[in-house]
Amino acid sequence: MRTRKIAAVGLADDAGHAFSSMLKVLNGHASANWTVSAPEEADVLMAGPHGGDSEAQRWARTEKPLIAVYEGSALRPLTPYTLHHPFRVMQLLAVLDEIELVLAKGPAEAARGAAVDPDWSFAESLRLLSRCTARGELHAAGSGPARIYVRDDISVYYASREMCSRLRSHAPLLPALRLTAEQPPAAFETRPAFELAWFAGLHGPATLAPWLDAHAAYRLRRWPDFGMVRATRAQLALAALLTHAAHTRTRLVQLSQQSADAVDRFLNACAMAGVLVGTSENTPAAEASTFIASSAARLGGLIRGLRNRLGLAG
Amino acid sequence: MSAGPRFGRVATGMAQKHLDTFAQTTPGVVSAVLMSADGFEIVSLQVGKGGAARLAAMGSSLSAIGSAIAKEAGIVECNRMVIESDSGTVVIMNVPESRPPMSLAVIANDNSMLGQLLWSAKTCCAAIARAFRE
Amino acid sequence: MSEEFKIIFSGPMGAGKTTAIAAISDEAPVSTDVVNTDRAAFDKELTTAGLDYGRIEIDAETSVRLYGTPGQLRFRFMWDILGHNAAGVVILLDASQADALVQLDAFVEAFGAGKRAPLVIGVGRCAEPGALALDAFAQRLENHGLNLPLFGVDVRRREDVLLLVDTLLCLLEVSDPARLHA
Numbered sequence: 001m002r003t004r005k006i007a008a009v010g011l012a013d014d015a016g017h018a019f020s021s022m023l024k025v026l027n028g029h030a031s032a033n034w035t036v037s038a039p040e041e042a043d044v045l046m047a048g049p050h051g052g053d054s055e056a057q058r059w060a061r062t063e064k065p066l067i068a069v070y071e072g073s074a075l076r077p078l079t080p081y082t083l084h085h086p087f088r089v090m091q092l093l094a095v096l097d098e099i100e101l102v103l104a105k106g107p108a109e110a111a112r113g114a115a116v117d118p119d120w121s122f123a124e125s126l127r128l129l130s131r132c133t134a135r136g137e138l139h140a141a142g143s144g145p146a147r148i149y150v151r152d153d154i155s156v157y158y159a160s161r162e163m164c165s166r167l168r169s170h171a172p173l174l175p176a177l178r179l180t181a182e183q184p185p186a187a188f189e190t191r192p193a194f195e196l197a198w199f200a201g202l203h204g205p206a207t208l209a210p211w212l213d214a215h216a217a218y219r220l221r222r223w224p225d226f227g228m229v230r231a232t233r234a235q236l237a238l239a240a241l242l243t244h245a246a247h248t249r250t251r252l253v254q255l256s257q258q259s260a261d262a263v264d265r266f267l268n269a270c271a272m273a274g275v276l277v278g279t280s281e282n283t284p285a286a287e288a289s290t291f292i293a294s295s296a297a298r299l300g301g302l303i304r305g306l307r308n309r310l311g312l313a314g
Numbered sequence: 315m316s317a318g319p320r321f322g323r324v325a326t327g328m329a330q331k332h333l334d335t336f337a338q339t340t341p342g343v344v345s346a347v348l349m350s351a352d353g354f355e356i357v358s359l360q361v362g363k364g365g366a367a368r369l370a371a372m373g374s375s376l377s378a379i380g381s382a383i384a385k386e387a388g389i390v391e392c393n394r395m396v397i398e399s400d401s402g403t404v405v406i407m408n409v410p411e412s413r414p415p416m417s418l419a420v421i422a423n424d425n426s427m428l429g430q431l432l433w434s435a436k437t438c439c440a441a442i443a444r445a446f447r448e
Numbered sequence: 449m450s451e452e453f454k455i456i457f458s459g460p461m462g463a464g465k466t467t468a469i470a471a472i473s474d475e476a477p478v479s480t481d482v483v484n485t486d487r488a489a490f491d492k493e494l495t496t497a498g499l500d501y502g503r504i505e506i507d508a509e510t511s512v513r514l515y516g517t518p519g520q521l522r523f524r525f526m527w528d529i530l531g532h533n534a535a536g537v538v539i540l541l542d543a544s545q546a547d548a549l550v551q552l553d554a555f556v557e558a559f560g561a562g563k564r565a566p567l568v569i570g571v572g573r574c575a576e577p578g579a580l581a582l583d584a585f586a587q588r589l590e591n592h593g594l595n596l597p598l599f600g601v602d603v604r605r606r607e608d609v610l611l612l613v614d615t616l617l618c619l620l621e622v623s624d625p626a627r628l629h630a
Contacts, residue, residue, distance in 0.1 A: 076583050084587050091591065220595060222586050226611060227570070227599035236615050240622040243595055299535065302453055303617050305506035310472060312614050320485060351482035352495050353522050371522040378480035378498035386478065414483045 003033040004103065006096075007042035009052025011069060015085050019046065022089045030093055032100045044099055048085070049074070053135060060128050063211065065099045075155050078130040078197050078274035080221065102278050118175075119205045123272060125176035126200055127211070130154045130274065138184070139177040149184040150177055154193045158184035164191055168229075171203030194273055198229045201272030206261035208249060209268045216278045219246035224273050233312070234258055238266045246279045321356050321414075321446070328445035330357045336438040342426025344402070348442065349374050351415040373406050373419035380406070394432070403428060409439045412446050454513040455616065456531050457500070458559065459540035460551045461519035462490040464572055464603035466500050468540060469514045471609045473502025477514070486520075490545075495519070499530060527558050534559075536566045536616035540603060543571050543579040549588050556589070562596050566619035570601035570612050 008019055023034050039045055039055040047056045048069040059066060068077035071085045081095050122141055129139060129152055140149045148167075149158040159167065166172050201209070208214050220242040224231075231239070234256070241247060241255055252263045270276035307313055329348055337343045337359055345360040349370035358366035376395060384392035394407040405420045418439055422431050457465040461484075469477045480498030484490070500516030515530045517523065531537065537559045541548050552569070559567055574582050582600045589596055597615045601608040 073581060073584070075581070076587065222590060222595055223597040223599070225582055225598070225600055226615070227601045227608065231611075233614065233618070236618040237621070239597070240615070240618040243619070244622055299453065299620060302506060302510060302512070303620060305510060306504060306512050307614070307617065309504055309506055310610055310613065312610055350485045352484050352486065352497055353520065354485060367522060368525070372525060374482065375480075375498045375518065375523060375526055378482050382478050382480045382498065414485050
């Protein structure tokens with residue numbers, strides 16, 4: 001069994017203590033041996049909201065896994081691995097085992113060149129921001145009425161009404177987000193950052209994002225809030241597929257009979273929104289639904305009929 | 315789950331007396347529950363605590379479905395429902411003009427005679443209705 | 449031959465089950481509303497004691513039946529009766545109710561946590577002051593190891609109800625083994 005190093009920064013005292021004793025408990029049960037180390041030597045960083053900013057900033061530039069710990073009523077960070085304090089040992093074990101699957105495959109090589117492709121620079125900067133510890137600052141991109149501001153805790157963004165609707169329908173080419181001391185104009189709307197992250201992924205380039213692995217199998221950790229970002233039928237179908245099991249993009253194209261572009265964009269959006277997790281191929285998702293759907297085939301005609309009647313076609 | 319005080323102590327006390335009298339004078343009555351239309355037990359007779367609450371909820375659902383069926387069939391008002399089996403009878407009867415609306419569920423064994431059971435239950439419901447009006 | 453196909457709408461009192469069914473049913477739904485005597489639990493005049501029933505006709509032989517359950521736990525027996533053989537379940541919750549997370553657990557568990565039939569969850573009134581964030585519901589599901597569709601919705605909007613139904617249909621399609629092994 002491999003030994004992995006994990007560092008923790010910014011945890012509250014009680015969480016820190018709980019974390020070290022949990023590590024002792026889960027060794028022998030986890031798929032790797034976990035030891036605590038300094039951030040410089042660690043394979044994984046666990047970052048909470050109580051300081052440790054500089055380590056987290058440095059970490060954000062690497063492609064190493066980050067476990068974001070959040071508390072109370074704070075919004076869930078848009079990163080794939082999160083824990084809500086106080087968490088239980090089984091939850092920590094589940095996250096560490098997921099990470100081990102990814103680590104065992106070796107470093108993602110594709111990720112290196114990410115920043116150079118200008119089409120990805122905005123999404124990439126937003127993604128990096130979501131891996132940093134929040135300091136209550138604003139980051140901004142674009143200029144004039146097309147400028148948008150993002151809170152560094154990735155809770156909300158600010159943009160003009162027109163810009164908000166452009167973001168929803170297509171991707172305005174934006175440069176990378178940069179730290180700013182400006183405040184957004186009063187007329188700008190305040191919107192959930194989840195929406196920005198989702199559309200930045202969905203309307204970005206029609207290729208798999210550079211930080212995703214074209215050969216890895218992915219599944220959904222949770223469903224995106226399609227009440228907020230309206231999903232098309234095609235997107236609902238992809239989400240449904242990734243609920244039951246992990247699939248590679250090739251397999252998803254096959255199963256969904258959708259174009260590779262559509263599948264890539266969906267995966268990008270889910271990754272940006274922090275709901276996508278990589279896993280070993282075709283592992284059934286945790287608690288995969290096992291309801292007997294032998295009737296589903298017979299129901300095919302009925303489902304089509306119901307959609308027609310409700311005006312849900314296409 | 316019992317919601318006695320909400321329905322008035324005096325009236326529920328009187329309703330309990332009427333229910334006792336009904337059971338003593340009617341052959342075959344095993345148990346009974348007076349319930350609000352939304353399924354709360356008001357008073358009960360010879361049923362365990364959990365049993366009365368369950369019976370109240372089920373009785374009110376049946377009563378509500380009965381009324382919906384009556385309306386669908388164009389017969390305006392459903393006054394009572396009778397569930398019969400070889401070993402006994404369940405009657406669910408609306409208490410007329412009661413505020414809040416309520417029903418009485420009676421469980422009787424095979425010593426009962428349906429005609430007598432219905433007549434006694436109707437008399438009991440009328441007395442209960444008076445108790446809640448006063 | 450007519451097919452058994454019913455969709456269940458469940459969730460606590462006041463979450464909008466009757467409204468949701470009315471939004472998509474062909475005709476005015478049959479309802480079994482009675483006077484609510486428990487105004488402390490939820491302050492509204494009427495509540496469902498039996499069931500709501502709506503219908504969407506597909507063609508002369510086939511229709512989809514929509515059933516709404518009573519919300520209160522004392523009517524649990526109706527959840528089981530109506531939920532039997534359901535093609536899918538929509539659970540509606542109200543984020544402004546203090547015990548909304550307990551309700552989430554109770555209803556998800558009662559309807560088989562998505563394992564017996566596809567299940568989607570719509571959470572209303574998220575924007576009301578003091579309401580729980582949608583994330584709290586998602587976190588709760590995650591803690592139970594469940595990944596179920598969970599959306600912020602307003603069931604007075606037909607499109608929101610349609611989103612919930614369409615998600616159920618997508619889950620049903622995916623569960624079709626013939627398609628998965630095609």
